[in-house]
Amino acid sequence: MTTITILIVGVLFSTSVYLILQRNIIPILFGFSLLNHAANIFLLAVSGDPTGKKAPIVTLLGESYVDPLPQALLLTAIVIGFGVTAYLIVLLYRIYLSHSSTNIEDIYND
Template sequence: MQIETALLVAFLFGIATYLILQKSFVRILFGFVALTNAANLFMLAMSGSPEGRSAPIINDSPLPSVDPLPQALVLTAIVIGFGLTVYLIMLLYRIFLDARTTDSESLFKSEAGDE
């Protein structure tokens, strides 16, 4: 379980880095979505291997529960990441409406031409 999670985190970080370095806003946006999720998953994986452990809620299970703290933390982080993503979408949409382009290179080049 730990190995798979580690691979998934690495995969997500890789995808995110690749997408953020693209020119198109839409890809950059997806890159950030992947990035926040990679960080969240990484945080969650810090509670250790869940095998042979019970969920950290009140139940009759004789097994010891997994460490609940990273799960509590990741809830906060998910909410924050969600808010940021929504804000980023709105900002990029506004820039698209103003500049009529989703290509970050041409967006900042036209400005350099004005000066």
């Protein structure tokens, strides 16, 4: 189970870094979104292997539940990540309106 998570994290980080290093604002936006996912899964993986454990809805003490703290942190992280992504989308929209280009070189040279 953890092996799969590790692989997903690796692929997500690679693709997001590749996109962020592009010269066009749209791939950069996509890369940013993927980077968000990568970081989220990384954080969640810290709660350990969930195999054979229950969701952290406690009905009976003594049973084996997954760690609730990473999940709680992640809940915050997802929402904040969305806020930042939304801001980025509008920012890029404004940049596009001002420069009528999505190419970073054009935007710089304007």
